[in-house]
Each structure stands twice: as structure tokens, then as C-alpha cells.
Amino acid sequence: MYGLKLSRDGTVAVGWEFQGNGAYYGFRSTGGTTQLLKGEPGQNYTLPAAISGDATTIIGGQTDPLSGVVWRAQSDSSISSQTINLSPGQSLRSLSADGSIAGGFGSTPFYISDFQNCPPSCTTVNVPFDSNLLFSNGALQVISLSNDIFLGSVQISGESHAWIWVRSEPTAQLLTAYLSSKGLGGEIARWKLTSVVGISDDGLVLAGNGYDPEGKLRGWVVRLDPPTPVPEPATFAIVLIGLLALAAARVHRLA
Numbered sequence: 705m706y707g708l709k710l711s712r713d714g715t716v717a718v719g720w721e722f723q724g725n726g727a728y729y730g731f732r733s734t735g736g737t738t739q740l741l742k743g744e745p746g747q748n749y750t751l752p753a754a755i756s757g758d759a760t761t762i763i764g765g766q767t768d769p770l771s772g773v774v775w776r777a778q779s780d781s782s783i784s785s786q787t788i789n790l791s792p793g794q795s796l797r798s799l800s801a802d803g804s805i806a807g808g809f810g811s812t813p814f815y816i817s818d819f820q821n822c823p824p825s826c827t828t829v830n831v832p833f834d835s836n837l838l839f840s841n842g843a844l845q846v847i848s849l850s851n852d853i854f855l856g857s858v859q860i861s862g863e864s865h866a867w868i869w870v871r872s873e874p875t876a877q878l879l880t881a882y883l884s885s886k887g888l889g890g891e892i893a894r895w896k897l898t899s900v901v902g903i904s905d906d907g908l909v910l911a912g913n914g915y916d917p918e919g920k921l922r923g924w925v926v927r928l929d930p931p932t933p934v935p936e937p938a939t940f941a942i943v944l945i946g947l948l949a950l951a952a953a954r955v956h957r958l959a
Contacts, residue, residue, distance in 0.1 A: 730762075739783060741783065813844040843857060
């Protein structure tokens with residue numbers, strides 16, 4: 705089983721596995737019961753990518769031809785699927801906890817609002833970036849619990865760079881630039897933050913992957929101070945995550 709994702713309460717898992725003859729299907733597992741997540745008739749490949757907090761909505765992709773797909777659970781035993789026709793090169797990657805927003809990969813990261821009504825209403829909207837930031841493609845990977853912060857990665861000159869969009873701001877920006885604007889540039893100047901995998905419910909803790917100053921691939925965690933009535937320099941801790949341990953420190957390399 706691969707690509708496991710969990711519902712918010714941990715009772716439902718989705719992923720994918722090989723079924724023989726080169727085919728692979730997504731699955732949904734809950735209460736000791738596993739169901740295949742199939743797409744349209746004749747589809748031999750389905751890949752679930754994200755699940756809503758209450759486990760009623762699952763998004764992913766199917767091939768032959770390539771398209772998006774949403775599975776909706778009416779009960780533990782009843783699941784329906786619907787195809788979502790996306791532009792060439794686009795795919796679904798993320799879903800908000802309440803299932804109202806889906807995010808995806810494409811030449812520009814995009815999202816679909818009012819996702820409860822998709823399909824048939826599946827209008828994609830590009831995440832706004834400054835026109836001076838040139839990238840070849842990117843993905844919206846994480847949506848905050850409040851739906852007001854989007855995070856992901858873009859490819860710039862063949863390298864992955866993490867980005868953030870606080871939706872009250874006009875444009876998204878690279879995560880390193882955002883953290884620098886919070887007074888954190890000295891701590892992260894020598895790091896390359898490549899992707900984001902999670903954000904805490906309060907939006908103050910971010911986690912992802914990147915390269916440390918020695919060029920080693922590491923996990924990282926950034927902690928921000930909560931807003932205060934009087935603006936003060938933010939503080940944070942960047943945490944290196946090893947394979948088996950998590951150490952909390954300002955910048956502390958794990959042994």
C-alpha cells in the first residue's frame with residue numbers, strides 16, 4: 705500500500721496498491737474494511753491524493769485518459785465517483801479539511817472553490833504570483849484549516865522552491881522571502897526550503913522538506929509567534945527531522 709492519507713480523526717485511510725497486470729487502484733480503508741476506489745468504466749489506474757477531514761470526500765486522478773476524479777462517501781459502504789475534466793497537465797493534489805477547496809498541480813498552481821458543487825461547477829483559479837517570479841510549474845500542496853493560507857512548491861530553473869499565499873495578500877511569494885519579511889532571514893538564509901507538507905490548525909507551525917546548509921535533504925519545522933497588538937519581530941525554531949527522531953531547537957542538527 706502506498707501514498708497513505710488519513711482523515712482528520714484517523715478513522716479512514718486512503719492510498720493505492722498494485723492489482724496485477726500492471727493496473728493499480730486507490731483504496732479506502734475504515735473499520736477493518738477496504739474498498740477499491742475505481743474511476744470511470746475501463747479505467748485501470750486511480751490514485752487518490754487527499755481526503756477531507758470528515759472522510760466524505762476524496763480527490764485524485766485517473767488515467768486513460770488522464771483526468772481528475774472525486775469520490776464521495778454516502779456511507780461506509782457506499783462510494784460514488786465523478787470525473788473532473790482538467791486542462792492538459794493539471795492534476796488534483798490537495799483538499800481543505802472541510803472539503804470546500806481543492807488544490808492542484810499545473811503550469812501554475814491552481815484551486816477550485818465551492819468544491820462541494822464540483823462537478824458540474826469546477827472552475828479552476830490560478831494562485832496569484834508576482835509576474836517577475838518565473839517558474840515552469842507548481843502545485844498547491846497544503847490548505848490551512850481556516851482556508852486562508854495556501855502552501856506548495858514551484859519549479860524554478862529545475863529546482864523546487866516552497867511558496868506561501870496568505871489570501872489576504874495580493875500575491876503568493878516564496879516561503880524564504882515570506883519568513884524573511886517576518887524578521888527570520890538570518891536563520892534560514894542558508895537553507896533551501898523545497899516543499900511544504902503540513903500546517904498546524906492555528907497556522908503558526910509549518911513543516912516540510914528542504915536542504916540544510918551542507919546540502920543534505922532534511923525535514924524542517926518553522927514555528928512563528930502568534931500575532932500581538934504591538935508588532936514585534938517574530939521568532940521561530942527550525943527543527944531538523946531525522947528518520948527516527950525530532951529535535952526542537954533554534955537550528956539544531958540531528959546526530
